[in-house]
Amino acid sequence: MKIRLTFLITVFLVGMDHLQAQYKYEPKDVLTKDFHANRREAVRAKLSKNSVAVFFANPVRNRANDVDYVYHQDPDLYYLTGYKEPNATLLIFSEPVDINGKQFKELFFVQPRSEQSEMWNGERLGIERTKERTGIEGVFANDFFDDLPLDFKSFDKVLMYELKGDVRDNRNDEGDLYSMMQYFKEVTDYPEADFSETEDQLYTLIETADEYSAANVAKVIGRAMENDPSLAKNETLKAYQNASTLEERTLVVEKLPKTNIDLNQLHVIMGALREVKLEEEISMLKKAVRISAMGQVEVMKAMHPGMSEREVQGIHEFVFKKYGAEFEGYPSIVGGGHNGCVLHYIENNKPQLTKDEMILMDLGAEYRGYTADVTRTIPVNGKFSKEQKAIYEIVYKAQEAGIQACQVGEDFSAPYIASVKEIKEGLMKLGIIKTEADYGIYLPHGVSHHIGLDVHDKSNYSDFQENMVITVEPGIYIPENSPCDPKWWGIAVRIEDDILITSKGPVNLSEEAPRHWKEIEKVMKQESVLEKWELPVIE
Known part of the structure; x- marks a missing residue:
């Protein structure tokens, strides 16, 4: 019996050492616990008296059968804690509350350690290390949530987001996200199930x-x-x-x-905080943007007729991984020819790009939670045709005007207004539109949004302030059968850059990816490191 016990203890310790190795290799250039604590205090400062803000983690989503998608944390919860595991809930109080005789200004319910679960799915931080990493004193196991001695109905306001219906019930886990949400609805004044x-x-x-x-x-x-x-x-x-x-x-x-449930005020609070980036966030965004720009450069060098859209996508995403980016910030858009006219084209399944086409590439690396958003449109054969160049130059001129409009104090619509002026004039000059009012046929979207922890980051779209980071992305899309000369059909151009707004004027964070047509043609003549990489043919 003694031998058996010693053996079990040894196996357990070796097993836990193996699991702890997963956190050992975490990157060092992450947001600090002081950053997250500062953000929680910023939320608290915006709460009205006798209120609580509730943040649930993102649900685990199923891919197929017993396989789930790679987990991605809710950006707000990550912003406030740095915690990346599922099945968690954060409460931030306007004033400290009493829990079993002790005062807490915030409570965090997380997954406890579990040898069985960690053997299959990797190490969990657990309660004590979550306290250490987040600086939150009130950290509890998530299965304690339904025993929480707290009357949510006693608050004047319970600020939260609408509860979605895509949360699965893990019947083997009493503290999973589904259980916490169900209990929350039972003990609060949350209205009918489909309340929006x-x-x-x-x-x-x-x-x-x-x-x-x-x-x-x-x-x-x-x-x-x-x-x-x-x-x-x-x-x-x-x-x-x-x-x-x-x-x-x-x-x-x-x-x-x-009801005291408020589904809207939290959007305003988080939008105000997240639309203006702190120094640490700008550092992360700069890295994500530079990685994305490098992907564009390497594809320019490697591009040639006969490549597939998916191959082009793969080069971009290989560069992302090579630089240590954990994810793509959104599904990669790689559209050759007419496919570029589909604004959110993500199939990327065209098997061969032809020499007469352009390819529109809208991709962004996500680095330490922060995502870039960079688009370039280039000729597959390395040289713009007369028609392609004419459309490209209009979009380039429009983007230049849009970027210059990104000045502190300007209205958020300023880049759009400046860009559209150039689009209208350019399309009229080429005879593609008969009246300026028709420009929307070929530019059906806005030209700017904030980027950050979301590719379309939370904001209140207030006037430009220093340290906002936005995109400027005008485009012209001329699908087949458009009401213009057929020589323009199939041409799609979007140029998108990530712009840091400063008191000294806009800074283009993605400038390392060439965007003038002459610069693009010059880079496309350079040798690619991938030219000698040949794989065996698989029929």
Whole structure:
């Protein structure tokens, strides 16, 4: 018996040493616990009195059968903790609360250590190391969440995001995300199961409207129903829309759900924080952007007719991994010829690119959670045709104007307005559009968004401030059968760069990827390190 016990202890210790090795190789250039603590304090400072902000981790999502997708943490939870494991919930209080005689200003519920689970899925931080890494004193096992002696109904406001319906129930885990969400709904005033952020906004409008604004609120409800037909099933909204007297509207207000749940204010708080980057975040973004730019450069060198879209995608993503980027920030878009006219084309399955085509490549590396977003459009044969160059030069000129509009204090729409002016003039000059109003046929999207922990990062789209990082990405897309001369058909051009806004003017973080047509042709003449890499043919 003694020998057997010694053997088991040895096996256990060796096993745990093996598991701990996984965290041993974590990168050192990560956001510090002081950064995350600072961000939690910034959230707390924006909370109204007697309120709590609730952040649930992202769910584990199934890929097929018993295989899940590689886990990716909810960006807000990562921003506030640095924690990357699933099945976690963070609570931030406006004032400290008493839990079993001890005061806490924040509580964090995480996965406990589990030898069995860790053998299959890798090491968990557990409670003590989560405390150490996050600086949060109130860290508990997630299966304690449903024993939490806290009355959520006692708060004036419970700030959170809409609970989604794609969370699976792991029946073998009492502390999984599904269990925590179900308990939360049971002990709070969370309304009906399909309650949405839009409904919450409309209820607030109804509750605060006076008799003079009632007609306008009814119109807003009508437009919301047009955009989201599911709202037409909401009896409360329909009743307000159909009410014709003050008494009828008052009855609707009295029947509104009585809840302290707020599904909208947290968006405003996190948008204000995340749209302006701190120094540590800018450092991460610069690395992600430079990696993405290097991918564009290497593809320019390697590009030749006969390559497939997927091969081009593979070169980009190989460069990302070579530089240590953990993920792509979004599904890679690699569209040759007409495929470039599909704005979010991600199939990337064209088997051979022809010499007369251009290829549009919109890809971004994600580095330590922060994602770039860089697009280049290049000729497959290394030289722009007359028509391709004409369209490219319009887009380039539009982007130059858009970048110059990225000045502190300017409205967020400034790059769009500046870019569109050039697009209109250029398309009119080529005879592709007859009136300036038709430009939207060929530029159907905006030209800017914030980047950060999300490729379309959270923001309130406020006026430009120093240390915002946005894209400037005008484009022209001319699908086949467009109402213009067929010589333009199949041409698609987008140029996208990541711009840091500073008090001294805009800084192009992705400038290492050539974007002027002369520079692109010059780089495409250079030798590629991949030219001698030949693989055996597989039929």
